[in-house]
Amino acid sequence: MPVSNTEIAMLFDRLADLLEMEDANPFRVRAYRNAARSIGDYSSSMADLLAQHKDLSTLPGIGKDLAEKIRTIVETGKLPLLEEVEAHTPAALSELMKIEGLGPKRVKALYQQLHITSAEDLERAARSGKLRELKGFGKKIEEKILLRLEHFSGLEKRIRLLDAEVIVKPLLAWLQQTRGVKEVRVAGSFRRRRETVGDLDILVTASRGSEVMDRFVRYDQVKEVISSGKTRSSVILRTGLHVDLRVVTQASQGAALCYFTGSKAHNIAIRKIAVSKGYKINEYGVFKNDRRIAGKTEQDVYRQVGLAYIEPELRENRGEIEAARKNALPELVRLEDIRGDLHCHTRATDGHNSLEEMATAARARGYEYLAISDHSRHLTVAHGLDRKGLLSEIRQIDRLNEKLDDIVILKAIEVDILEDGTLDLPDSLLGQLDLVVAAVHYKFNLPRRKQTERIIRAMDNPCFNILAHPTGRLINERAAYEVDLEKIMTAAKERGCFLEVNAQPARLDLTDSDCKLAKDTGVKVAISSDAHSIGNLDYMRFGVDQARRGWLEADDILNTRKEDELRKLLQRH
Numbered sequence: 001m002p003v004s005n006t007e008i009a010m011l012f013d014r015l016a017d018l019l020e021m022e023d024a025n026p027f028r029v030r031a032y033r034n035a036a037r038s039i040g041d042y043s044s045s046m047a048d049l050l051a052q053h054k055d056l057s058t059l060p061g062i063g064k065d066l067a068e069k070i071r072t073i074v075e076t077g078k079l080p081l082l083e084e085v086e087a088h089t090p091a092a093l094s095e096l097m098k099i100e101g102l103g104p105k106r107v108k109a110l111y112q113q114l115h116i117t118s119a120e121d122l123e124r125a126a127r128s129g130k131l132r133e134l135k136g137f138g139k140k141i142e143e144k145i146l147l148r149l150e151h152f153s154g155l156e157k158r159i160r161l162l163d164a165e166v167i168v169k170p171l172l173a174w175l176q177q178t179r180g181v182k183e184v185r186v187a188g189s190f191r192r193r194r195e196t197v198g199d200l201d202i203l204v205t206a207s208r209g210s211e212v213m214d215r216f217v218r219y220d221q222v223k224e225v226i227s228s229g230k231t232r233s234s235v236i237l238r239t240g241l242h243v244d245l246r247v248v249t250q251a252s253q254g255a256a257l258c259y260f261t262g263s264k265a266h267n268i269a270i271r272k273i274a275v276s277k278g279y280k281i282n283e284y285g286v287f288k289n290d291r292r293i294a295g296k297t298e299q300d301v302y303r304q305v306g307l308a309y310i311e312p313e314l315r316e317n318r319g320e321i322e323a324a325r326k327n328a329l330p331e332l333v334r335l336e337d338i339r340g341d342l343h344c345h346t347r348a349t350d351g352h353n354s355l356e357e358m359a360t361a362a363r364a365r366g367y368e369y370l371a372i373s374d375h376s377r378h379l380t381v382a383h384g385l386d387r388k389g390l391l392s393e394i395r396q397i398d399r400l401n402e403k404l405d406d407i408v409i410l411k412a413i414e415v416d417i418l419e420d421g422t423l424d425l426p427d428s429l430l431g432q433l434d435l436v437v438a439a440v441h442y443k444f445n446l447p448r449r450k451q452t453e454r455i456i457r458a459m460d461n462p463c464f465n466i467l468a469h470p471t472g473r474l475i476n477e478r479a480a481y482e483v484d485l486e487k488i489m490t491a492a493k494e495r496g497c498f499l500e501v502n503a504q505p506a507r508l509d510l511t512d513s514d515c516k517l518a519k520d521t522g523v524k525v526a527i528s529s530d531a532h533s534i535g536n537l538d539y540m541r542f543g544v545d546q547a548r549r550g551w552l553e554a555d556d557i558l559n560t561r562k563e564d565e566l567r568k569l570l571q572r573h
């Protein structure tokens with residue numbers, strides 16, 4: 001499995017953080033950060049470029065030394081300098097950096113001057129007023145840190161799904177290479193595609209006597225082995241992530257997959273049904289009088305307890321069992337159902353690729369349409385488009401559409417919803433677009449009623465189509481603003497507007513239960529990548545996962561529509 005650009009970027013970012021904490025030369029720190037950014041956004045994968053014998057030092061922001069480091073990462077999956085630096089940095093310090101308001105510099109000061117290495121230490125110091133005395137802190141920051149700690153009830157230990165993917169990929173490859181291993185799967189919340197995961201649960205199907213356990217604890221990213229046995233082991237990786245591994249035989253593979261996919265609440269409800277039928281159910285199978293009557297596949301297990309197969313994303317005991325019993329489960333939307341993306345950015349504002357590059361990449365994905373929705377110029381978005389900028393983008397799109405086959409570029413904008421609910425560009429301009437995506441980017445702290453009114457007033461504008469990232473939350477960073485989503489959904493439905501499921505792994509906004517609420521309200525949603533580079537178009541799959549967790553079907557989604565149907569829906573009514 002080749003190392004992806006995201007993985008390489010993560011390593012350089014981490015290196016920059018740790019170096020900054022050590023007071024390394026700021027130019028050096030910046031060089032690693034720039035490299036991380038430019039690699040993360042680069043259109044071709046570093047692994048491919050190397051395979052084609054391209055000279056990486058010709059890429060923007062990459063010199064000879066960095067090119068060599070990238071080669072090492074691609075060849076070995078490792079960045080030796082990072083490991084060196086990690087070896088002498090306490091692991092808890094990188095955890096502390098995840099608290100909003102605490103960068104590498106402040107974490108370093110906390111460590112060196114107050115010997116703080118954990119969230120608990122930090123909270124104690126903040127409560128006793130010690131932080132404000134430190135240089136570079138002050139009373140305001142102390143208060144802010146306390147607020148953060150309170151909000152996330154200690155340190156947020158759950159990591160985002162994308163980060164979990166990046167961490168687990170090389171581990172799966174490592175396990176897969178073991179003799180006697182048939183299948184390696186990730187179960188748990190990861191398989192249910194929750195937006196964050198607490199730990200990873202890996203399930204290996206292997207023949208008896210396989211060396212997979214040995215190999216697991218020898219994985220080079222393991223920091224600590226918590227327990228290790230013949231069929232189950234637990235470790236902590238250097239990133240702090242906890243991984244459980246179970247080895248099962250083929251005969252109980254399905255039962256184990258069911259059990260360890262969870263959720264716990266779903267398992268308990270299934271067990272109740274089994275018991276009511278006189279069966280016993282556990283991770284080895286379904287048993288009747290100690291005879292195994294199901295266990296090889298998940299389908300067998302569900303069938304045996306009288307249920308239709310339930311997709312992992314639904315297994316939260318939120319009504320899926322009742323639906324499975326009645327054969328009334330939703331037919332969940334799939335990535336293949338998506339015909340286009342309705343929210344993305346180009347270099348004209350804060351994106352990294354040109355209009356044509358974005359269009360070509362969308363066409364390569366097989367999309368029928370792509371809406372270019374750069375930012376409007378508001379004081380919160382310094383590089384946004386003004387009237388002239390937008391008109392010029394419209395002309396460029398017209399020219400591009402004449403040139404390109406197989407895809408239609410839609411003219412759009414991500415326009416600011418101002419504090420009073422008006423939109424940041426005049427209707428005469430917005431009216432020239434195919435669709436208008438509107439968003440709240442500032443004044444997050446209005447009272448609930450005011451915030452709700454602000455958004456609904458914006459929807460009163462007949463140009464309004466899609467409310468982007470409807471609650472503004474950033475996972476593990478920023479809470480949602482106070483808003484009455486149900487009211488907004490009702491208003492959107494009445495006006496023929498739509499809500500977005502923003503697919504950025506840090507946003508995933510709407511949440512899964514908000515998606516369900518949208519379905520129950522009868523308002524359709526757009527799943528949008530909000531891509532700022534061609535690589536980001538791939539975020540679509542996280543949005544689809546989130547929508548699936550919210551029970552959404554292709555019909556509930558705006559961008560599963562063909563272009564002409566989409567255009568009709570955008571006409572409002």
Ligand code: DGT
Nearest residue numbers: 188189197198199201259260261262263264267268
């Ligand atoms: P996480 O790790 O917090 O993101 O969430 P999960 O769902 O991955 O939870 P985890 O790792 O504690 O356990 C993995 C699965 O194992 C869980 O989804 C269901 C199953 N499981 C764990 N504990 C129990 C239990 O006490 N009873 C039952 N029936 N199943 C359990």
Ligand code: CA
Nearest residue numbers: 188189199200
């Ligand atoms: Ca887990």
Ligand code: CA
Nearest residue numbers: 199200201244
């Ligand atoms: Ca676990």
